[in-house]
Amino acid sequence: MSNAQVGNVYQQIIADVIESSRVDFEEGGVDASALDELRQVRVHSHLQRPLPSNSLLHVVATFPWDPKPEPPQAIVQPPTVPSNAGSYMNNSPNGQPQPMPQMHPINNHGNVTRIKPDPGMENPAGGQGPYQSQPLPAIPNATPAQQRAAQHLQNSYGQRAAASINAIQGAAQQPGNAQPNMQQHMQMQQQRQMQMQQQQLRGGPMPPQMAARPSMSSEQYKQAIATQTQQKNQLHGGQSAQPQNGPHIKVENGLNAAQTDGAGDEDEVVGLVKQFNENGEEIGMARVEIDGLIRQKIEVMGQKMEGGGLMLPLKQASTPSKRQRKVARSAASDLAQHDGPGSDDDKKDDDFDEDAINSDLDDPDDGLNDEEDDDEGMGHIMLCMYDKVQRVKNKWKCVMKDGVLTVNGKEYVFHKAQGEYEW
């Protein structure tokens, strides 16, 4: 029966599309996890019945500390090395990139654990990764997961990840987290901290002492600030921050400055978010807080756009016919113009007759369009190819092939179909 075949055929199509698209994904340099998400094609929601279970739901693992989801299995995607990767390498004194140290952290039980490098992060040639800045010091009291997260962040983001690594170190040194194998507990705690900070952010500008996170020791906090300041100095040539009155959030973006020295390097696209207190001193912010600020700003921008009426929901937006009726009404009510020749906009009003004709044509009153719209909504449709269409008087005979038929909420596939109907 053609209905029973549908699941298998669709499953095959999905697998085929995924396979043939893999090359395109690689060429586009897109994370392969998006490809795995494609596998979750929501056929069942359209068909109102589930497909065979093995075709479904390949759950993508995401890690709370991971800015970007990783593909669950080690496939496809070699780490793309930016052409300017050298700018992220802190040269060691002898000019050679330092080899990646194999990390042997000692956990609380005194056992030596080898940390397995992340797939795709292995560097056979002495570990010359793109962001090989410094060897990461082993974190005391850290669980292997924390070590690994810190190492991963360091590898992926180099200097920029310093704040996040500090946060992980801070969490590791909290007494509540001292036990090993309490990873879930740690993650929950981190998430709770994030939420707390976001709530504080929403509540208004933070007093400076609040910016010091409870999980950070003061030394680490200073270190984080030093990193940020260093980045700022690199970007802006040590230009001093100007004192401001009152709490003030300043967003600096390297892109805004006009560039005259050729193609940009990656440093140019790094934005800096700084917060100043009343005395013009800079308040150090952790990554989460900065993220929150950026999010707030983007939301404000979005609201502004919506205020312009550009992103109204479809139902509220005016349709062409409504608009024309409005034009007609205003044209009818407006008196003649006294202030000289009109602009382009006014010409439209002058062409009122044409609009009137069009508005008649645009009225969706004829029954045919209605019926077809209904059909699409109900989804009773057969998509196929025709071999032969014959007509004798009002009798029609058709031979169709390779079709998909959707009717009464069910789907059928067929190789050949014969239809007879009279008009």
Next chain:
Amino acid sequence: MAANTQAFYELYRRSSIGMALTDTLDDLISDRRIEPQLAMKILANFDRSITEALADKVKARLTFKGHLDTYRFCDEVWTFLIKDVTFKMDNQTQPVIAEKIRIVSCNSKRPGDPQ
């Protein structure tokens, strides 16, 4: 014509599986996970996959009868609107009855199409 340069009908994108793929790709694009160009390539792959799968894997036959309400032939595409239609599958005793059905049908003898 070489197989890799061949174009396939985009007709089947309106099927449930095509719509599901399109929705998913839309989501990925709006999440900035993929570029629209990549989505177009995937849809082109889908056109090829479903055409080949229907041609190679499906053997079922079907007959249907009804009253033709509207017919249209434009750009080599037949569109029928059939009312009170009865479908008979070759190995299903119970016919499927629908109030109306729309048929969109492209020419199978399209130049360059595999036959």
